[in-house]
Amino acid sequence: MGCPFMKGKEKNKVILADRDGFYLQRLKRCLERKGDMAVLGMTDSGPALLEMVRQTKPDVLLMDVLLGERDGFWVLENLKKEGIGCICILISAIDSDKLVRRAITLGADYYMAKPIQGELLMERIHQLLEQENGCAVQEKKKEVVQEAEEDPFRNLEGEISVLLSRMGISASIKGYHYIRKAVLMAVEDQDVLVGITKGLYPDIARMYKTTASKVERAIRHAIESAWKKNGPQVYFEVAGYLPAEKPTNGQFIAALSEYFRIQGKERPKKIS
Numbered sequence: 206m207g208c209p210f211m212k213g214k215e216k217n218k219v220i221l222a223d224r225d226g227f228y229l230q231r232l233k234r235c236l237e238r239k240g241d242m243a244v245l246g247m248t249d250s251g252p253a254l255l256e257m258v259r260q261t262k263p264d265v266l267l268m269d270v271l272l273g274e275r276d277g278f279w280v281l282e283n284l285k286k287e288g289i290g291c292i293c294i295l296i297s298a299i300d301s302d303k304l305v306r307r308a309i310t311l312g313a314d315y316y317m318a319k320p321i322q323g324e325l326l327m328e329r330i331h332q333l334l335e336q337e338n339g340c341a342v343q344e345k346k347k348e349v350v351q352e353a354e355e356d357p358f359r360n361l362e363g364e365i366s367v368l369l370s371r372m373g374i375s376a377s378i379k380g381y382h383y384i385r386k387a388v389l390m391a392v393e394d395q396d397v398l399v400g401i402t403k404g405l406y407p408d409i410a411r412m413y414k415t416t417a418s419k420v421e422r423a424i425r426h427a428i429e430s431a432w433k434k435n436g437p438q439v440y441f442e443v444a445g446y447l448p449a450e451k452p453t454n455g456q457f458i459a460a461l462s463e464y465f466r467i468q469g470k471e472r473p474k475k476i477s
Contacts (some may be wrong), residue, residue, distance in 0.1 A: 215244040216351070217334060218261060220293065222254045222268035222277070222359060224246075235323040242330075251275025255283050256473045263291050265330055270297040279312035285297065296321060305363055316363040317435025318370035322377060345356075361465060368461065373434025382456065383409055383420050391462035398462070403456050424454045 221243050223229050229247045236242045242265075246257045250273045258266060258280075270277040277295060284293070295308045298319040305316045314333055317326065365385045366376070374381050386409050390397045397405050407418035413420070428436070432451040441447045444460040452460065 217265060218263040219244050219265045219267065220254065220257055220261065220263045220393075221247045221404075222249065222251075222266075222272055222280075224249045224269065224273060235326070236330075237332075239327065249273045251277070251280050255280050256283065257289065258289060259287075262289075264334065266291050266293045267296060268293070270295060270299055270308075278307065278311060281308065281313060285312045292330070294329065294333075296326075301362060302367060305360075305367055309360060309363075314337055318376070320376065321475060325376060325382075333358055361392060364465065365389065365461070368439065369431075371437045372431040374427050374431045377407070378423070378427055378430070379413075379419075380423035380425075380430075383413070383424050384427055384461075386412065387424070387458045388461045388465070392459055392465050395462070398455060398459055401458075405458075414477040421454060425459075428452065428454065429458050 206304060212464050218435040219236055221229050221232055221236075222245060223232070226249070229249075233247065234245045236244060244474045245263060248257060252274055253276075254266075254268065254272065265476070268277050268280065272280070277297075281293065284291075293313045294315045294317065295313045296317050297304065308316055315329055317329065362385065365388050368378070369381055369384060376382075387397075387405055390405065390408070397408070402417070402421070406420045410420045411418045428451055430436075431440075436451075439448055440452070440457075440460065448456070
């Protein structure tokens with residue numbers, strides 16, 4: 206569909222789909238606030254959404270899995286059959302690894318678990334648009350295994366997001382983002398877990414323009430928060446055991462990174 210991110214003064218075209226009309230209005234305001242996106246339409250119906258995409262050829266499609274009449278998977282299946290290409294981001298309150306895998310198989314470019322931060326959503330949309338503009342996006346409609354090999358960083362990030370959300374760690378706190386980055390780094394290179402205080406924390410701090418001590422405290426706070434919610438249960442699924450006390454930052458990050466590595470999600474070194 207070309208290179209949508211740099212279109213001069215032309216705005217990127219977006220379509221939204223969710224059963225919650227109030228949520229759609231909030232999402233529309235969030236996307237149009239910066240002035241480089243235009244929401245062409247909103248709907249709560251799968252068939253209506255498919256027809257809207259056919260007619261308007263949007264650059265970006267944001268939709269929930271649960272829609273009226275037909276769900277988001279049905280929409281993805283038909284977009285794939287008809288060869289209609291656009292960046293598709295799935296947003297859902299359903300926390301399921303199987304859901305993410307199926308969505309990617311059907312052609313979704315990214316998955317985000319509700320509740321989401323507006324700034325984070327905008328960042329992900331712009332990243333995907335930039336990738337397409339730079340001709341760096343691989344073919345989007347391949348098998349899950351091939352997709353994971355060609356663009357592992359994006360898929361892994363979505364899966365980590367799902368897991369943290371299941372634990373009860375909200376995307377609205379800084380520790381959520383620090384943990385996700387730490388797990389990504391540890392999956393790509395196990396050595397980062399050696400000397401975590403002198404290596405991993407400072408590296409993450411530089412990325413987020415903060416201090417290593419603040420990174421450490423934010424991660425510890427996120428783990429403490431999770432341990433009061435669904436953290437122990439999900440951690441048991443991940444690590445295969447439940448410690449007598451909440452794990453340390455290093456133990457937590459190591460358990461999650463090893464979980465994804467054992468799953469066959471081992472990734473090559475991150476490219477910038």
